[in-house]
Amino acid sequence: MRVLSGIQPSGKLHLGNFYGAMREHIRLQEQHDCFYFIANYHSLNTIQDAERLRGLTADVAIDYLAMGLDPKRVKLFRQSDVPEVTELAWILATVTGKGLLERATSYKDKVARGIAASMGLFSYPLLMAADILIYRSDRVPVGKDQLQHIEMAQDMAAYFNNTYKCEALKRPEPMLGEAPIVPGVDGQKMSKSYGNMIDIFGEEKPARKRIMSIVTDSKGVDEPKDPDTCNVFALLKLMAEPAEVAEWRDRYTAGGMGYGEAKKRLAELYEERFGSRRAIRADWAARPDDVEDILREGARQARAVAIDVMAEVRAACGIVKAST
Ligand code: TYM
Numbered sequence: 001m002r003v004l005s006g007i008q009p010s011g012k013l014h015l016g017n018f019y020g021a022m023r024e025h026i027r028l029q030e031q032h033d034c035f036y037f038i039a040n041y042h043s044l045n046t047i048q049d050a051e052r053l054r055g056l057t058a059d060v061a062i063d064y065l066a067m068g069l070d071p072k073r074v075k076l077f078r079q080s081d082v083p084e085v086t087e088l089a090w091i092l093a094t095v096t097g098k099g100l101l102e103r104a105t106s107y108k109d110k111v112a113r114g115i116a117a118s119m120g121l122f123s124y125p126l127l128m129a130a131d132i133l134i135y136r137s138d139r140v141p142v143g144k145d146q147l148q149h150i151e152m153a154q155d156m157a158a159y160f161n162n163t164y165k166c167e168a169l170k171r172p173e174p175m176l177g178e179a180p181i182v183p184g185v186d187g188q189k190m191s192k193s194y195g196n197m198i199d200i201f202g203e204e205k206p207a208r209k210r211i212m213s214i215v216t217d218s219k220g221v222d223e224p225k226d227p228d229t230c231n232v233f234a235l236l237k238l239m240a241e242p243a244e245v246a247e248w249r250d251r252y253t254a255g256g257m258g259y260g261e262a263k264k265r266l267a268e269l270y271e272e273r274f275g276s277r278r279a280i281r282a283d284w285a286a287r288p289d290d291v292e293d294i295l296r297e298g299a300r301q302a303r304a305v306a307i308d309v310m311a312e313v314r315a316a317c318g319i320v321k322a323s324t
Contacts, residue, residue, distance in 0.1 A: 003032045003175075004137035006039040006079065006128075009056035010046045013063050014197035016182040016190030019238045020143030024177035026068050028141060034074040035135050035302055036064065041079050041086065041127060045120045061291050063201065066281035071294040079131065081299035084306045088130035091313060093123065095159040101125060105148055113193070129153035134306045136170040144180035145189065164316040168309070179238055183231045185214045198235075200274050201281055207274075208267040216259040224255040232262045239269040 038060045157169035184196025227233040251257045
């Protein structure tokens, strides 16, 4: 089975990216043909500073490697190293109605929050569909916020195949992991655009401070508490072993426990999970040539697939390419 997913280099990666996507990506490498890329073309919508974009792009690769991605099993690459993807995005635009894109909730949400509605932001789902369809992906593991975009990719594949009476594009299926919506410190979905993140590679002290600032209700120590509506518990559930999670659940419902205690344990678990990887991350960060080799090789393999699919797409719609 071919598995594909992408992460934007639009800021430091956070627990939402990790538990919603990256952890699944790394798990899936054991059994499947995995393509993971750094969506740098998408990030041009928000990062318009060349130096910063270069840095953040490298950071995503380094974070993946530090968290256990095996570059021998996975094709890890930059979106822009397969330029055919922008060609497919254009071709998809010609068979897709504007109404489909106007229904994109993530676009509407961003515009409602005052973000300028560039054509890049509006046509974002076209490029994302091209990312998925150009590798004939079977499954796309993502967080819930990306689900609608994958449904749009399914629609666009059907529009193209129906228009040109062909089977050039394969219908992809989304794949949600155990944590489709990871909450941020304020209880909304954790997101760079809400500023409520806990970074996966934060320094110990600021990360602890951030964890201690997670919003809870105002129940006193003695009162019984509801674990299922608590933002701290939601994160404990992701980080602790099942037996410990069960213990916390009992302590919540019994009363006699303050939220501060749960937060302290969460900070410890954070250090165990991510703090222990800081040195591995620093090691990868000190070997930019090795990281570059991994990205180059990933792109070479991914591009070979993209070139074949594009040849079929062009043939289906009558775009003639000069032979080289
Ligand atoms: P991006 O960069 O915003 O997020 C990367 C991945 O992290 C997931 N995620 C979350 N999951 C659960 N809870 C959260 N709070 C949370 N925050 C982020 C996202 O769902 C995503 O899986 N458009 C994509 C990048 C992309 C892509 C693609 C993905 C471009 N082309 C093709 C899949 C296939 C995005 O902006 O993700």
